Amino acid sequence: MTKVAAMPAAGATRRALGGQSIRNAVRVAPCPRLSSLVASRADLHSSVALRERKPAISSIAELRKHIPGTSMLKAQEAIVSTWPSSDPSKGDDIQAALAWLEEDRAKSGLKKAQKVAGREAKEGWIAVAVLSDGAGSGTKDLQQPINPTSAEARANTPSHAATLTSAPVASIIELNCETDFVGRTDVFEKLSRDIAHSAALFPNLGGAVSAPNLAAATRLGTGFADLDTEQLLDFILMEAPDSASVDSDETASSAAAPTSPRTIRAAILDAVSRLGERIHLSRASVLILPPPSTSRDEVRVANLVGSYVHGSSATKQGSSQTSLGRVGALVLSTISHASSSANSSTALEGLEPAQIRALLRSLARQAVGFQTTSISHQPGQEADSALLRQPFSMLLPAAQLAVQDGAGEGDVEAALHAWGRQRNGKQVQVVGLRRWTLGESGPEAQA
Structure with missing residues (x-):
């Protein structure tokens, strides 16, 4: 028969507890589970407050x-x-x-x-940016200079005379998307302008240009260098000063956003997130020229650039620095004294900036208006595909080419000779050309 152990007497239990009652002993004993329940209740209260807020x-x-x-x-x-979970009362x-x-x-x-990486993207824009055309000051359509000090100096220049200023700074890029609808959105248009603006500054701000492309640009003064798009994608995106002026109020307001600097690649990915289409930078080319020299011999030759795009609406043409279109061109020209001239003045001295710019724009319009593939005629090439052999049908009246002694007749080359001859024997030459059509690019650079 099993014996049951006897229960201790109440007095013995009280003596074991140091004189405390059993009820008091239970009250003072720590309870981890109870503490956890209290903490959980506090968290629950905070969560409820967040849900209600x-x-x-x-x-x-x-x-x-x-x-x-x-x-x-x-x-x-x-x-x-x-929202900070620790203090739900704090503001947004x-x-x-x-x-x-x-x-x-x-x-x-x-x-x-x-x-969307595998999708075809042939829509978008050819974007052209001209930050400085090299034509001097004195007109309202002066391109915004990079150097503020130069701007102050040019502000005091008489309006009737051009001066030799900073070297021209320009770029042309092709940015593609899948549909024309997305291409015409404010987001895509602004991105195109900003990338073109950034590309123009790429060489001046330490951007690396590959040796072969740099050599090709400087050889014979052609000036244009094709950029490695992968290098350009990792360059900081710089907003074009005029991009907000042609965008909607919604897009323009983003200029005030306190965001940190981002690369062109990041900006493209952001646009992909917002627009839902494949966007990629197909190609980019920039003008690379040495800064103007103070040497008496070298200042007698001025480098100038003209631009034009076709296939855009009037609002896109209203920009002063960047333009968007389906066909675009940059034309690099030089103006110099005749070789026999003993004149020691600068190449642009005495010339009207408005007339110079009209001539530069006429050359760019000519390159876009015809199927131009080269500057001079090449063996086996159609005559009309060479810029200098084309009839100068795109010459603007503002260029002020006086019709005398056959001037205004014949091809572009003859018209340039006549224009210079009427201005104290100046020599005008076209030395560089970039003419691009949307969708004609070769291998694509992924963003």
């Missing part, structure tokens, strides 16, 4: 203003995701929400870019 309408509006194209739901998600953190949106769009853009 809603982002301010003004915060959502501000986010959408900073980053156009952001949906209300995405803006709300950004604000909610950046706009800066944190902006950072969250940037990161989210970068991830989304990369995923979409990988998804």
